[in-house]
Amino acid sequence: MNRRTLLGGLFAAASVPALAACSSGITSLDGEGGGGGGGGSSKDGVTIGTANFTENQVLGFLYAAVLEAAGVKTKVRPNLGTREILIPALRGGDIDLLPEYQGALLHYVSPKAKATEEGEMQNALAMALPAGLQVLPYGMAEDSDAFVVTRETADRYGLASLADLRKQNGKLVIGAAPEVKKREVGAVGLKDVYGVEFKEFKSLDSSGPLVKGALKKGDVDVANLFTTDTDIVANKWVVLTDPRNLIPGQHVVPLIADRKADSTVRKALAELGNILTTADLTELNRKVDKDKKDPEDVANAYAKEKGLIT
Helix, strand or coil: CCCCCCCCCCCCECCCCCCCCCCCCCCCCCCCCCCCCCCCCCCCCEEEEEECCHHHHHHHHHHHHHHHHCCCCEEEEEEEECHHHHHHHHHHCCCCEEEEEHHHHHHHHCCCCCCCCHHHHHHHHHHHCECCEEECCCCCCECCEEEEECHHHHHHHCCCEHHHHHHHCCCCEEEECHHHHHCHHHHHHHHHHHCCCCCEEEECCCCCHHHHHHHHHCCCCEEEEECCCCHHHHCCCEECECCCCCCCCCEEEEEEEHHHCCHHHHHHHHHHHHHCCHHHHHHHHHHHHCCCCCHHHHHHHHHHHCCCCC
């Protein structure tokens, strides 16, 4: 869910009109206000890809549930990997749709982007995405990166914010997914924005059992987790504050290929976006991670509970 500098010339800016966003990002249910123009067709079905962490898989199956209810045939390809894999797959036609996060996606396609407000980020995304891709209206649910320490570590080193990490330069070990080592919302940004240098970077997983296990055991001092991870509260871990706004806002937003973005798809996903909350998303994560339920079953149960499917 973070930014990364792209290879030069990988993404050409798309010519898309500016958007008028309201508080939830959904300006209408008739296909207006989300991104690029129409002209696509979902009649041959939509293939949904997801990243390699629980929440994104749940979102992918939620997308499938509401699209199936709208009469669109779907196929979900879960756990494909990171954005560096997913975006090329979307552009190449291997997948048609994926759940994304506003700030992370914006800083991936436009590393120097300064927008932080939801509507501004949506406009910036519409202008920065490569030709052939568009974002649909963003929803209420939000999930951001967080840099977390145990209460013991916070007390030992006097850590409350990311700025405090600089006082311990060369002493602390950070654990995160491998790509975080080269991302702005990661080791690069922590050094550039806060002057933080770690003793070691341990490549683990994305808010998963490896990085959380390492934090519990003391194998890492700082862990990169997601704010909807229920283990943060359960373990009374400390989320370091971000006074210099390194971490952008992260409303969930569908990223789709123009070729599939018809009114049926847009309306179904907009309805989901207006219902799914951050608290809902956190609870869905808990059911998968803690109760060991299947992501597809969890998504379908939620969609049925909310009247999105019969």
